[in-house]
Amino acid sequence: MARQDVYDAWATIRTSLMAIGFDDPGALGGNVAAVQVLVDEGKLDQSWADMALSLFSDLVDVGDHNNDVNQTSFVTKATKLSNAIAAVT
Amino acid sequence: MAPWVNRTVASGASVAANGTTSHTVAYTTPTLGNKLYAVCDGGVTFTTPSGWTLIGSAVNNTGLYAFSKTAVSGDVATPSFVTTHNASNYAIQVVIYEFPAGSAGVGTPGSAINTAVGSAVNGPACTSLTGTYSRWDVRAQIATAASTAASTAWTLPTTEDFDVLVLHSTNDGCYMTIAYDEGATGTSFTPNANTSSILGTPCEDLSFAITIAAAAASIPEFVQPPRIPY
Numbered sequence: 001m002a003r004q005d006v007y008d009a010w011a012t013i014r015t016s017l018m019a020i021g022f023d024d025p026g027a028l029g030g031n032v033a034a035v036q037v038l039v040d041e042g043k044l045d046q047s048w049a050d051m052a053l054s055l056f057s058d059l060v061d062v063g064d065h066n067n068d069v070n071q072t073s074f075v076t077k078a079t080k081l082s083n084a085i086a087a088v089t
Numbered sequence: 090m091a092p093w094v095n096r097t098v099a100s101g102a103s104v105a106a107n108g109t110t111s112h113t114v115a116y117t118t119p120t121l122g123n124k125l126y127a128v129c130d131g132g133v134t135f136t137t138p139s140g141w142t143l144i145g146s147a148v149n150n151t152g153l154y155a156f157s158k159t160a161v162s163g164d165v166a167t168p169s170f171v172t173t174h175n176a177s178n179y180a181i182q183v184v185i186y187e188f189p190a191g192s193a194g195v196g197t198p199g200s201a202i203n204t205a206v207g208s209a210v211n212g213p214a215c216t217s218l219t220g221t222y223s224r225w226d227v228r229a230q231i232a233t234a235a236s237t238a239a240s241t242a243w244t245l246p247t248t249e250d251f252d253v254l255v256l257h258s259t260n261d262g263c264y265m266t267i268a269y270d271e272g273a274t275g276t277s278f279t280p281n282a283n284t285s286s287i288l289g290t291p292c293e294d295l296s297f298a299i300t301i302a303a304a305a306a307s308i309p310e311f312v313q314p315p316r317i318p319y
Binding site for chain 1 (some may be wrong): 110132133134135136146148149150151152174175176178231232259260
């Protein structure tokens with residue numbers, strides 16, 4: 001699986017956040033901060049913020065070190081997080 | 090006198106938002122064997138360019154990176170710095186320094202996300218240093234549509250070399266500032282600076298040190314001795 005799949009999955013979280021009314025969180029850590037806002041508002045469980053932080057750490061590793069992360073797992077988790085965000089009302 | 094042999098501040102299309110996920114930056118043709126350091130920043134991740142070594146990174150709202158390499162023949166023939174990102178159409182900033190052959194990184198670089206902006210805050214300590222070295226610190230900040238100005242007052246290192254804000258345009262821009270000191274000693278240093286920005290967002294911060302070798306002495310031209318009349 002290509003690194004691009006990780007990038008695309010991270011971008012999907014960004015898109016989901018904007019779809020529920022967030023200002024553009026940008027391409028990097030803004031996703032984490034936005035998910036934390038949803039947690040603080042009681043709209044998501046803290047485990048989602050933890051997942052967002054973990055995914056961001058993996059994104060950074062893939063980005064600069066070319067480190068090997070489990071990309072299938074990344075995409076699976078990112079998709080779940082995107083869906084959870086999309087379900088927020 | 091500045092400690093570098095050459096310094097390239099990338100500009101124009103090489104660093105502008107270009108609708109793609111990569112940038113190619115040309116820099117001043119280096120001398121074979123000289124040491125190159127690249128410092129770069131943008132609202133995206135940066136892959137480590139082929140042949141370069143990651144010195145350190147601080148990634149949060151921006152991706153701030155420092156890379157180094159020794160110039161090889163390929164760099165002399167085609168000096169280019171190629172990196173790719175996790176998102177497309179973002180402007181970046183790149184400054185590439187060339188130091189004399191034999192220069193090398195020293196100590197353990199520091200990396201941090203500073204949460205305090207608008208007051209003097211410490212950067213990450215660079216530790217395990219030995220001898221006499223040049224100390225460096227780089228700060229970066231994301232530039233959203235609301236960001237129209239940013240500046241940094243450096244306390245340590247003391248000499249500001251770079252301070253540029255690239256404004257938001259479609260996507261986020263970035264702010265980066267670089268400071269250094271020559272002839273530093275001690276086993277560690279802790280940068281300190283006050284970054285003023287209307288954003289109030291955290292800033293990314295990197296510190297590192299370089300032992301800079303003496304530049305090779307140029308070979309003096311042969312001077313014809315005066316003829317002795319006889």
